[in-house]
Amino acid sequence: MTERFELIETPMKGLHLIQRQLLGDSRGFLQRLFCAEDLQMFGWNHPVAQINHTLTRERGSVRGLHMQKAPHAEDKLITCLRGEVWDVAVDMRAGSPTFLQWHAVHLIAKQACSYLIPAGFAHGFQTLTDDVEMLYCHSQPYVPQSEVGIHVLDPRLAISWPLPFTVQSEKDAATAWLPDDFAGVSI
Numbered sequence: 001m002t003e004r005f006e007l008i009e010t011p012m013k014g015l016h017l018i019q020r021q022l023l024g025d026s027r028g029f030l031q032r033l034f035c036a037e038d039l040q041m042f043g044w045n046h047p048v049a050q051i052n053h054t055l056t057r058e059r060g061s062v063r064g065l066h067m068q069k070a071p072h073a074e075d076k077l078i079t080c081l082r083g084e085v086w087d088v089a090v091d092m093r094a095g096s097p098t099f100l101q102w103h104a105v106h107l108i109a110k111q112a113c114s115y116l117i118p119a120g121f122a123h124g125f126q127t128l129t130d131d132v133e134m135l136y137c138h139s140q141p142y143v144p145q146s147e148v149g150i151h152v153l154d155p156r157l158a159i160s161w162p163l164p165f166t167v168q169s170e171k172d173a174a175t176a177w178l179p180d181d182f183a184g185v186s187i
């Protein structure tokens with residue numbers, strides 16, 4: 001725990017929830033979304049290379065599952081700024097005791113909790129409200145050629161999504177299932 005962040009463990013090594021402290025006053029609040037010194041204690045050991053902001057309009061939409069392969073494998077800090085999402089991280093690390101297991105968290109903007117997803121995990125989410133805004137801090141730049149897609153309905157993962165799907169990108173819908181001999185990624 002630091003002055004501004006509380007680390008909440010998950011069943012998977014390196015995958016954490018980060019509870020942020022809001023500093024409230026008569027005007028509203030200030031919250032720190034990222035702090036290199038503090039987050040280094042939680043395993044984030046890189047500068048922030050890029051920050052992305054997405055708007056997903058329709059409830060039930062699904063983005064992902066995506067990750068970047070080495071040497072561009074990246075840590076992500078996922079923050080829900082508006083609305084609510086069912087946010088899923090999948091352990092794709094070769095040799096991990098939780099290989100191909102997934103862990104989902106219900107991110108609610110007002111609850112000021114972020115999801116710290118280390119390199120080697122695929123990430124995706126389903127929106128539980130309309131007009132969801134997400135902020136992603138990435139420890140590596142976007143390198144499309146290194147991106148790997150995993151199908152959100154891949155039977156080897158058996159992710160239990162909370163809502164019927166509404167909107168999904170053509171790219172994500174067309175993603176192939178994992179080959180039977182897939183043994184994971186090395187990061």
Ligand SMILES: Cc1cn([C@H]2C[C@H](O)[C@@H](COP(=O)(O)OP(=O)(O)O[C@H]3O[C@H](C)C(=O)[C@H](O)[C@H]3O)O2)c(=O)[nH]c1=O
Pocket residue numbers: 052054063064065066067123124125136142169
């Ligand atoms: C990821 C990314 C994309 N783009 C461009 C590429 C496309 O022209 C456009 C939309 O890309 P895409 O459909 O891959 O966006 P998402 O489906 O939201 O991808 C994200 O979805 C899941 C949930 C993630 O965890 C990743 O952060 C990210 O892959 O933005 C960029 O310019 N920079 C980027 O970092």
